[in-house]
Amino acid sequence: MKKYFFYSLACFLAFPSCEKTLETKPSSTLSVLSGIKEAQAVLDAYSFMNFRAPGAGEMSADDYYMLNAEYNIMTNEGMRRTPIWEKDNLFPPGENNWLALYRVVYYANSVLEAIENKELPTNEQQEKENICGQSFFWRAYAFQKAASIWAMVYDPAVANKTMGIPLRLTADFNVPSVRSTLEETYQQIVSDLKKAIPLLPVTPVHVMRPSKPAAYAILARTYLYMGEYGKAGLYADSSLQLRSSLMDFNTLTASGNYFMPQFNIEVLHHTIIQPPNPLANSQNKIDSNLYKSYVQNDLRRTLWFRSAGTGMVAFFGSYDGTGNLFSGPATDEMYLTRAECSARNNNVSAAMSDLNAVLIKRWKTGTFVPLTASTPADALDKIITERRKELLMRDLRWMDIKRYNRDGAGMSLKRTINGVTYTLPANDLRFALPIPEDIIALTGMPQNPR
Amino acid sequence: MRYCLLFILLCAYANLTKAQATRTVRGTVTDSVTGQPMSGVIITNLRGQRFATDYRGYFIAQLPMQNDTLRFSYLGYMTRRMPAPFNQPEALTVILSPRADKLEDVVVNTGYQQLPKERATGSFSQVSRAILEEQVSTDLISRLEGTANALQIDRKSSSLGDRITIRGLSTISGPRSPLIILDNFPYEGELNNINPNDIETVTLLKDAAAASIWGTRAGNGVLVITTKKGRFEQPTRVDFNMNITSGAKPDLYALKSMSSSDYVNLEQFLYDKGYYNSNINNNNRPGLTPVVEILIRKANGSLSAVQAESQLNALKQLDVRDDFLKWVYRPSLKQQYSISVRGGTKQQFWMMSAGFDRNLSTLSELYQRFNLRMDHTLRVGATTLQTGFYFTESNTENGKTGMESISGPLIILYPYAQLADADGNPLMMSRLRQGYVDTAGGGRLLNWNYHPLEDMKYTKQTSRLQDIVLNIGLQQPIVKGLHAELRYQYEKQFVDARTLQSVESYFARDLINKFSQINYSTGVVTYRIPKGGILDPSNRRTLSEALRAQLSYQQRWINQELNVLAGAEYRSIDNSTTGERIYGYDPETLGQGYVDYLTAYPNYITKSNQMIPRSSTRIGTAYRYISFFGNAAYTYKKKYTVSASMRRDASNLFGLNINDKWSPLYSVGASWNISQEKFYSISWLPVLRLRTTLGQSGNADPSKTALTTISYLGTSPYAQTNTAAVNQPPNPSLRWEKVNTWNIGIDFNTTNQRISGSLEYYRKKCTDLFGSAPVDYTGGAGDILIKNVGDILSQGWDIELQSINTKGLIKWMTNLNFSYNTDKVLTYYVNSRAISRFVQGSSSVSINPIEGYPVYGMYGYRWMGLDPANGNPIGVENGKPSTSYATITGSNTTIEDADFFGSVFPRVFGSLRNGFQWKQFQLNINLMFRFDYYFRKATINYNQLMSQGRHHTDYARRWQQPGDELNTEVPSFVYPAVTTRDNFYQGSSVHILKGDHIRLQYINLNYDLNGKQLKKLGLQKFQVYLNLQNLGILWRANKYGLDPEYFNTSAGNLPPERSMSIGIRAQF
DSSP states (O other): OHHHHHHHHHHHHTSOOHHHHHTSOSBTTEEESOSHHHHHHHHTOHHHHTSOOOOHHHHHSSSEEEOHHHHHTOOOHHHHHGGGTOSSOOSOSSSOHHHHHHHHHHHHHHHHHHHTTOOOOGGGHHHHHHHHHHHHHHHHHHHHHHHHHHSOOOOTTTTTTSEEEEOOOSSOTTSOOOEEEHHHHHHHHHHHHHHHHHHSOSSOSSTTSOOHHHHHHHHHHHHHHHTOHHHHHHHHHHHHHHOOOOOOGGGOOOBTTBOSOTTOTTBSSOOEEOOOGGGOTTTEEEOHHHHHTSOTTBHHHHHSEEEOSTTOEEEOOOTTSSSSEEOSOBHHHHHHHHHHHHHHTTOHHHHHHHHHHHHTTTBOTTTOOOOOOSSHHHHHHHHHHHHHHHTTTSSOHHHHHHHHHHTTOOOOEEEEETTEEEEEOTTOGGGSOOOOHHHHHHHOOOOOOO | OHHHHHHHHHHHHHHHTSOOOEEEEEEEEEETTTOOBOSSOEEEOTTOOEEEOOTTSEEEEEEESSOOEEEEEOTTBOOEEEEOOSSOSSOEEEEEOBOTTOOOOOEEEOSSOEEEGGGOOSOEEEEEHHHHTTSOOSSSGGGTTTTSTTEEEOTTSSSHHHHEEESSOSOSSSOOSOEEEETTEEOOSOGGGSOGGGEEEEEEEOSHHHHGGGGGGGTTOEEEEEEOOOOTTOOOEEEEEEEEEEEOOOOGGGSOOOOHHHHHHHHHHHHHTTTTHHHHSOTTOBOOOHHHHHHHHHHTTSSOHHHHHHHHHHHHTOOHHHHIIIIIOOOEEEEEEEEEEEEEOSSEEEEEEEEEEEEEOTTOOEEEEEEEEEEEEEEETTEEEEEEEEEEEEEEEOOSOOGGGOOSSSSSOOTTOOSBOTTOOBOOBOSBOHHHHHHGGGGOSOOOOBOHHHHGGGEEEEEEEEEEEEEEEEEEEEETTEEEEEEEEEEEEEEEEEEEEOTTSHHHHHHHHHTEEEETTTTEEEESSOSSEEEEEEEEEEEEEEEEEEEEEEEEOSSEEEEEEEEEEEEEEEEEEEEEOEEEEBTTTTBOOOOOSSSEEEOTTTOOEEEOOOOEEEEEEEEEEEEEEEEEEEEETTTEEEEEEEEEEEEOOTTOOHHHHEEEEEEEEEEEEGGGSTTOOOTTOOEEEEEEEEEEEEEOOTTOOSSOEEEEEEEOTTTOSEEEEEEEOOOTTOOOEEEEEEEEEEEEEOGGGSEEEEEEEEEEEEEEEEEEEEOOGGGSSOSEEEEEEEEEEEEEEEEEEEEEEEOSSEEEEEEEEEEEEEEEEEEEOOOOOBGGGTSOOSSOOOOOOOTTSOSSEEEEEOOOOBOTTTOOBOEEETTEEEOOHHHHTSTTSBGGGEEEEEESSOSEEEEEEEEEEETTEEEEEEEEEEESOEEEOOOOOHHHHHHHOOOOGGGGGOOOSTTGGGTOOOOOOOSSOOHHHHHHHHHBGGGEEEOOEEEEEEEEEEEEOOHHHHHHHTOSEEEEEEEEEEEEEEEESOTTOOOTTOOOSSGGGSOOOOEEEEEEEEEO
16 A cells, blocks of 8 residues: 555655746736837837826816816816816826826836847847837927926026926836926937937837837927927928828818828827816817817818807817827928928928918818918918917917917916906916925925915 | 646555455443443544444444554543454443543644644634534625634625634735635635535634644634544434525615705706706717706706696605615525435445525525535555545526616616606616617617616626535555655636627617617618627636645653644646627527727717727636645643744745745744643632744735736737736835734633633734835836835734533523734834825725824814804814815825724624523524724715715705704705815714624524434434524614614615525434
């Protein structure tokens, strides 16, 4: 009998070694962020990267209004306070814009730390460059969005005395967050984009992924906001050199309520705002004067707007083809940026030719009469008007108001809700939104002054 | 390799049946006092063979042809030894006498060894079969509440496994529930599989010494479930048990619902304010309640004011609970049958049992379980081979849809909803605007109406579970005193679940319609989702294997005894889950349709583009554990025992360095049998024993990874590549979590066992505990991370008492389980003191400890009553009354401004059982008590009332005019709602109540036939029993009549229904 026992014991001892057993991967869904496959998977997490663009800027801007009944049904404190420019508690703890943007930064940093300095086989080299380029792009994208929300406008005269945003350049969450100066913030955005450009492909696998023309476009957007109009014009041109197609609105057919195709030929990089209530087209209305400025032959008037009650319209023209608001760069934005920069550079004909190139595609065929301008100022005026109309609800208006005011436009914003009129005077300190209060409490960073 | 092992074990089995040269010794054992034969006396020889006497006190022992000594032992009797005769002329007569000084002589099963309780230094308590049988239930675990010492079931947590705690907390973030062992190995199947009728005892291992043999998973205590077994030399016995349980319909009227009249009036008010305008004009065409539809028709003139008023008044008379009780809920019915056969001969014993349960819930949900168990032990020579087989199959089928699962336009159903008309014809409810649904598609789409009562028929959810446990064990003496043991267990569980929403179901019709496109010129409808049922199948498979080899050494000298155990164990658990939605499913042909998941189609209603929802799951997990363990106990003169045990565990936790994979555990203990000392002279207390243990365990957190880990989210429909989220940032700074436990206890017994029991004190110091801490989410890794958050101290008393109060005609016995457990935070490294993190809503319990306070503390916003001018609730800001709710509840207000009450979990708890016996009747009454804790009662939240329909009766008591503040604490209703005002009110101290209560857990009445009656019927035992369960609360500290364990806000959290069972138990 004993022999059987010892046979069994022998078998037991012959079981796989401890080390090997303990190396079994415990879950099919888990992996270590080490190779390019994993890195690309992280950057392709579209629900975190592309679908969480911040809405705070557009919510603070002036292209929409809300009826009392629609305002009153909102329960989220942040949504109630942001449209009326309250001085604090705009970002309740939890999944807020700050968290969403810094998660993008973190994903980009994690990928960079995992592969940037890693020796990879030559056949993976190109892929590695692409992924590093995507990471730099994403980091710049997030910093640029954050700076437009939580910092005052960039003013070269005081930028190194103005508070910028925390620039997290490492994935180590133990490193404390400190606010950089606004100068440092923009240096970082520009340098990340310039690093990304040579690494990125001209044509990405999908516009969900960053590309070279998209990086040029964000760089142009950044310089435009900084007031460096020469550089902005140059980089808009670089982007247009690679991608310049425009949709002819005469050829569009409706898919449901929406005429704008998703991932259309103008889209350079696809990010969307999942609209908080004040931005949802079921809740808000577009400013009526703004709507009236789209003339009858302007196809945007019919393709982009739907009636929302007597004398009121809501916006249905997002390049997402849904109620989500497209906020990425597109070729039309680049035409208008190049046009504005040409006008500021006193090149009226180049400016008007870029402007007309876009508008002719928006008018009913044969009805468009090219706009003309007598002076650079006239051209600039027309371009600024058309810029607001063409780039409606693209998360650009808030940045534009901030920079126009820096340049002396003196635009103050007004909104009336429940009989109370709220005002945000030009260059008010509230143009830099308050950093989430829990972040201030946890880090001790200074809050934006009020 | 394992198949090879299995093969060898089977060969051994075959070989064992070959006989060896033996001799036979037979005899009878009788009681020295009564002279009656004693059954169940255990007889062992020097080689470790075991025999037992049968009901006649008779035994036969097959012994090897060697000199041998027989040892006769029986609980509570003096053990006798005598040499085994060679040429036995006649049967031996052995007389055993009761021990005067006996401790309650219990053998505890640790899962690794059987240990007489008198030699154990650790903390064990046991629930016997007799006590388990006083309750009727389908599952075993619920019978432990109120019968097991130091065990609590938290009724507010959802899953059963997480609800059990033994001796409070020893971790902040980890699992709180104990490890559950079935016989020798952890049970990986569902706990509901275990048939309570198969269980002999349940042993709780409460302290470090008791649990340390089970490794890191045993930090929360261990429950060892031991199944019934046969015995050698036992005549064949058949046991039969059947019972039937009926439960009442749920008491829906106990729900704190708002009255229909209040609700209708509120909707009228909101309508006038334009609250519904955005829904009325919404492109998504959301459904509206009947009141709003009436008001719209009144506004556009299709109803006169008088007509509208009379329709609204009719709605005010309705109560949806009447409809649910009439058309949906039924009394529950449970049936349970079990039969077992057991017997034994000289060389083997065996047991077979079968059980069948059939439960029909109040919602007519069906649960059926079939259990089959076989256990066989065979002995040849000195080798023992044990084989076991346990099979469970259960089926569940959904029934009707409960009140909490039916929603109207808002999440919570409006109180005046109607399910059916007076004749029982199902009525419609609006999920979408009725006017839209009636005309949408001009008749080309599928019917878009929703009839909740009808719809219940078209969703079929079934799940079939099969679980098989096979085990085989081999014991072999090697040299004198040294035994080797090998055990192997294989377990496989399959769960095949499917949800079929047929094409008649609202879910399927709605989805198909939304993805339909109509060409109005041709009238052709394109269905992007095929017209057919929607099937969501899922398959879950669990496969676990365990293998253990252990050596035990047992040696007795005149005054000393040594027991050593050492071994190694390997366990693996593999889980896989797969599921993929099937559209266009035809249950008859099993055919399925095709859909395009990559194209976005315009939603028929919103005209917004969206993709067809895909649901696909494919997940696999694999866990591996390797352990080495050992323990030793040395007893001197039966007075002094010292023990030590150690164990190292390793597992394949992801991303850990190999050094971090091994966690060490150890414990030491000692006991002193004071009553055995010469100087001991307390005659009324013949047994007094002191014991103490000290142990340490450690735990590495899975997030202590050196590298960034990611978790895959699925394939992107855009780039068509895998997507992944960063799962865990590298967190190498995490230190091990350590728990040091000290236990000291005394066991005692007065003369004639009038009072016996134990008293224990324990202290658990847990250092570097892991917990989630709020972090600066600028870091990107989320706003909560696992960190070493602090140290806690948990300590308490456990008292277990049994007393025989009266003997004679009426026998009265009492069992008391009393536990006191308190914990406090010693240090806490996290500096977030924002008040809102501490003040929780009514339903969630999360931790955010402060030094010196309990881990789960109950805090509330300081309450200053209502403003007499406007009924606004008043709080405190910087010591002054304030109504700036955003500040009071915001990040800048700290915990110093909150009121602290006490612990969320009961600090004092236990049960009191009284048993009475009169002639053939026996009555058992069990009370359960919980004291010294707080709970938060539910109330109205105006914001949630409007946005989710979450109504509460407190609405009726709201402040309406000056003076009301003297009689109510419910603030005035304001429009628009102010979320922070609602949060403040809900979180304020005014809702925090003492949770203390005493619950009547069960009453059990038995009637047994006596010997004469049995003889006539040819039975060994016949019993009729009656049980009453869930009888409710006898006493409570709160004056609102609330059950602190249930919220009473939805049909899903009402106290369980009262139920009554009748059954019979027979043996022949």
